[in-house]
Amino acid sequence: MPAQRTPTDVDSDAFERGLGPRNPPGGGLGGGAKPPSEGIWRRGKWAIPLSIIPLLVLLAYGFWTDPRAIPSPLVGKPAAPFSVALFDGGRLHLGDLKGKVVVLNFWASWCYPACYEEAPVLERGWQTWKDRDVVVVGVDIQDTEEPARKFLKQFSITFPNGPDPTGKISVDYGVYGVPETFFIDRAGRIRKKHVGAVTDDVFMREVARLLKEGS
Amino acid sequence: MTAEIGYAMTAVALGLALYGSAACAIGARTNRPVLIQSAQHAAIGTFVLIVAAMLLLVYAFLTFDFSVRYVAINTNRGTPFYYRITALWGALEGSIILWSAMLSLYTLLIIVRYRSRQAEFYPWVLSVMLGILTFFLLVMTIPAPPFERLAPIPPDGRGLNPLLEDTGMITHPVALYLGFTGFTVPFAFAMAALITGRTGDEWMRVTRRWTIVAWYFLSLGLLIGGWWSYHVLGWGGYWAWDPVENAAFMPWLTGTAFLHSVMIQERRHILKLWNLTLIILTFGLTIFGTFLTRSGILSSVHSFTQGSIGAFFLGFIALVLLGAFGLVAARGDRLRAEGKLDSIVSRESAFLLNNLFLVAAAFTVFFGTIFPLLSEAIRGVKVSVGAPFFNLVNIPIFLALIFLMGVGPLIAWRRASRDNLRRNFLAPVGAGILAAGVFRLLGVANALALTCLSLVVFVAATIVLDFYRATGARLRTGERLLPAMGGLLMRQNRRYGGFVVHLGILVVALGVTGSQAWSIQTETTLRRGEALQIGQYNVRFDGLAASEESNHFKVTGTFTVANNGRALAVMTPAKKFYPQEQTPIAAVDYLMGLREDLYLVLGDFARDGSQATVKVQLNRFVTLIWIGGFILTLGAALAILPEPRKT
Numbered sequence: 001m002p003a004q005r006t007p008t009d010v011d012s013d014a015f016e017r018g019l020g021p022r023n024p025p026g027g028g029l030g031g032g033a034k035p036p037s038e039g040i041w042r043r044g045k046w047a048i049p050l051s052i053i054p055l056l057v058l059l060a061y062g063f064w065t066d067p068r069a070i071p072s073p074l075v076g077k078p079a080a081p082f083s084v085a086l087f088d089g090g091r092l093h094l095g096d097l098k099g100k101v102v103v104l105n106f107w108a109s110w111c112y113p114a115c116y117e118e119a120p121v122l123e124r125g126w127q128t129w130k131d132r133d134v135v136v137v138g139v140d141i142q143d144t145e146e147p148a149r150k151f152l153k154q155f156s157i158t159f160p161n162g163p164d165p166t167g168k169i170s171v172d173y174g175v176y177g178v179p180e181t182f183f184i185d186r187a188g189r190i191r192k193k194h195v196g197a198v199t200d201d202v203f204m205r206e207v208a209r210l211l212k213e214g215s
Numbered sequence: 216m217t218a219e220i221g222y223a224m225t226a227v228a229l230g231l232a233l234y235g236s237a238a239c240a241i242g243a244r245t246n247r248p249v250l251i252q253s254a255q256h257a258a259i260g261t262f263v264l265i266v267a268a269m270l271l272l273v274y275a276f277l278t279f280d281f282s283v284r285y286v287a288i289n290t291n292r293g294t295p296f297y298y299r300i301t302a303l304w305g306a307l308e309g310s311i312i313l314w315s316a317m318l319s320l321y322t323l324l325i326i327v328r329y330r331s332r333q334a335e336f337y338p339w340v341l342s343v344m345l346g347i348l349t350f351f352l353l354v355m356t357i358p359a360p361p362f363e364r365l366a367p368i369p370p371d372g373r374g375l376n377p378l379l380e381d382t383g384m385i386t387h388p389v390a391l392y393l394g395f396t397g398f399t400v401p402f403a404f405a406m407a408a409l410i411t412g413r414t415g416d417e418w419m420r421v422t423r424r425w426t427i428v429a430w431y432f433l434s435l436g437l438l439i440g441g442w443w444s445y446h447v448l449g450w451g452g453y454w455a456w457d458p459v460e461n462a463a464f465m466p467w468l469t470g471t472a473f474l475h476s477v478m479i480q481e482r483r484h485i486l487k488l489w490n491l492t493l494i495i496l497t498f499g500l501t502i503f504g505t506f507l508t509r510s511g512i513l514s515s516v517h518s519f520t521q522g523s524i525g526a527f528f529l530g531f532i533a534l535v536l537l538g539a540f541g542l543v544a545a546r547g548d549r550l551r552a553e554g555k556l557d558s559i560v561s562r563e564s565a566f567l568l569n570n571l572f573l574v575a576a577a578f579t580v581f582f583g584t585i586f587p588l589l590s591e592a593i594r595g596v597k598v599s600v601g602a603p604f605f606n607l608v609n610i611p612i613f614l615a616l617i618f619l620m621g622v623g624p625l626i627a628w629r630r631a632s633r634d635n636l637r638r639n640f641l642a643p644v645g646a647g648i649l650a651a652g653v654f655r656l657l658g659v660a661n662a663l664a665l666t667c668l669s670l671v672v673f674v675a676a677t678i679v680l681d682f683y684r685a686t687g688a689r690l691r692t693g694e695r696l697l698p699a700m701g702g703l704l705m706r707q708n709r710r711y712g713g714f715v716v717h718l719g720i721l722v723v724a725l726g727v728t729g730s731q732a733w734s735i736q737t738e739t740t741l742r743r744g745e746a747l748q749i750g751q752y753n754v755r756f757d758g759l760a761a762s763e764e765s766n767h768f769k770v771t772g773t774f775t776v777a778n779n780g781r782a783l784a785v786m787t788p789a790k791k792f793y794p795q796e797q798t799p800i801a802a803v804d805y806l807m808g809l810r811e812d813l814y815l816v817l818g819d820f821a822r823d824g825s826q827a828t829v830k831v832q833l834n835r836f837v838t839l840i841w842i843g844g845f846i847l848t849l850g851a852a853l854a855i856l857p858e859p860r861k862t
Contacts, residue, residue, distance in 0.1 A: 046544050058589060059529055061592050
């Protein structure tokens with residue numbers, strides 16, 4: 001056990017330097033050693049614990065943000081026109097839907113669980129809003145026909161739905177993964193891109209907003 | 216039943232740890248050894264329960280007990296045997312068990328080693344360690360219980376994240392967590408020193424080897440993580456400055472700074488406050504790392520589960536930092552320096568500069584990592600900070616650190632004389648400059664690479680020179696060469712262990728420099744029979760084969776590789792399609808060599824096998840990074856040996 005030395009008031013570099021938790025040492029090396037003023041230490045010493053607080057606040061703020069919500073450059077731009085052959089026959093041209101609010105959903109049968117979570121939501125939304133100028137359109141990407149049809153049957157999907165065999169539609173919309181959903185206003189502009197499974201809340205909020213403004 | 220038994224074990228362990236932590240503190244305050252005894256028993260009980268819970272979970276994995284939710288999510292009937300064991304730490308809940316098990320192991324070791332020594336510190340150390348363990352057990356009980364019942368029991372599980380089906384995943388988390396939890400020991404001693412007011416150098420001397428152990432495992436964990444990234448992720452790199460990598464790197468930086476700055480305090484009795492700050496930061500950063508990876512506040516390639524766990528961790532970080540720095544502030548009057556810096560040309564100041572740079576590096580990494588959050592909070596703008604930022608600010612810092620690695624160990628304490636400088640540095644500096652010239656003539660044009668090579672030679676020369684002189688001195692006393700060298704390593708194991716670690720770092724630095732400066736890559740679509748040329752290699756695409764594996768579907772490409780016209784190997788990079796994953800996983804194939812690795816990643820392909828896209832990389836000197844890691848292991852082992860008693 002080394003004897004505890006009595007503190008002397010020589011070099012105070014060490015602790016002045018360490019005053020802030022992130023203050024690196026090294027400033028004023030070998031410079032004249034000034035004795036620390038007791039007053040400064042007494043008032044300043046709580047600066048270390050207190051300086052932690054802003055950091056903690058910032059980290060707590062992080063809980064309210066979603067780092068995965070990446071703004072799409074397409075938001076505000078006109079939705080790229082496309083035409084898709086539907087699973088149950090017929091074709092759908094996006095251009096024909098001008099004047100309506102379009103919920104364009106990109107999905108795939110292998111996209112588990114997100115696409116499976118949102119399928120009932122989309123169908124519910126379609127049933128609720130279809131008489132009020134809202135169209136839900138499904139585009140099945142990077143998929144094969146048989147499981148896709150099984151998926152549609154499993155969730156009794158009734159809104160128009162078709163495959164994108166060449167991948168052109170998903171490229172035009174900058175689809176990064178499935179599911180992604182675009183909300184298109186009556187004027188045919190993309191107003192919102194949602195990444196991940198759509199929830200009833202999101203569906204309702206976005207559709208209501210677009211309906212309200214353009215009627 | 217398994218879920219209930221396991222949960223009960225964690226809950227009882229939580230109670231025991233909480234009791235033990237409190238009993239220790241009260242026992243130490245009121246001077247009642249009985250309470251401390253009792254706390255010891257509680258700590259041992261905690262250890263036994265946690266290990267039993269862990270084994271129970273392993274058993275559940277091995278027997279496909281899908282009534283346990285965690286088992287059902289992280290394994291399925293196709294998961295190979297070994298990965299059913301390592302699936303234990305394949306996700307959040309199990310990692311917390313692993314963490315707790317290691318922490319309680321360290322606690323047990325503390326009991327074994329110090330129960331009749333360090334009478335002043337011991338109860339407080341035990342109390343702090345059990346307190347921290349209490350937090351992790353709390354996480355295991357409330358926000359992230361590994362033992363949660365799943366009903367109805369599914370016929371099959373979801374399966375392990377396929378990226379984790381790799382040998383790297385057997386060792387990487389274990390090493391990393393041994394490192395993370397290892398820093399709890401010096402932290403606990405630091406807290407004990409503050410609480411008891413014995414803020415001298417003793418707590419550091421006691422924990423010196425513990426710190427090296429923690430540091431070593433953390434280094435190993437980082438290196439294995441790099442290895443895993445290199446041969447699994449298929450982008451040909453080993454480090455991407457991803458938030459999760461940064462999370463493990465920051466405590467390594469501050470821990471490295473701590474490892475060095477304690478030497479100054481031992482010798483010169485200055486920097487007391489600084490050392491306490493460093494160990495608090497290091498420990499805080501290990502917790503912060505877990506917070507970052509698990510809270511979901513930052514986006515990362517490592518898609519981990521999230522949940523209310525973030526709030527628990529943030530609360531704990533607040534408690535640790537405010538508590539620890541509050542103690543520091545309260546003990547401020549005892550943290551005066553007892554010496555001073557005499558000169559800027561001295562070992563102290565070299566070490567201080569080393570600390571300055573290491574902490575600056577940690578700060579820039581920290582800043583870059585949380586900057587997206589800061590930007591969104593203040594300006595409402597989403598940004599991402601990528602490798603260019605981190606490289607730009609860190610490369611100069613690391614070059615400076617390499618330089619100091621050569622200066623620090625050989626410069627004199629207090630004030631270096633001209634003679635000391637000339638004696639120790641003239642030849643190495645000459646060697647460094649000479650090396651720069653030679654490499655330039657050999658065609659190295661990249662200024663950064665040239666600087667790094669020259670610095671590496673300089674540092675290596677200082678180490679060789681020192682060892683040569685010391686051996687020479689022993690030879691003059693009549694010893695033979697090999698016993699003299701061996702004796703030197705064993706008798707001054709701390710010093711030479713450090714040197715060997717430095718050599719390991721130098722080799723890693725060479726690997727990083729070489730791979731950054733001279734790697735080349737190309738990506739092409741080849742028809743069957745077509746070939747591409749990279750460096751002296753000719754890579755020919757020979758077709759595709761599909762196969763059904765135990766838990767995935769695999770498409771393998773066959774490529775015949777020739778080196779300067781000589782047939783060399785058939786390489787088979789593949790793509791694996793797991794039913795539970797949304798994107799296929801690349802299975803890289805590579806030929807490793809000392810000078811260069813040929814690295815093939817299969818991209819898109821035509822279903823009929825007529826053509827395939829392949830990414831071919833010639834990664835130069837990457838192998839040196841792994842060799843450096845091996846040297847570092849030897850050095851750390853040497854430094855951990857007990858110091859021989861000086862006669």
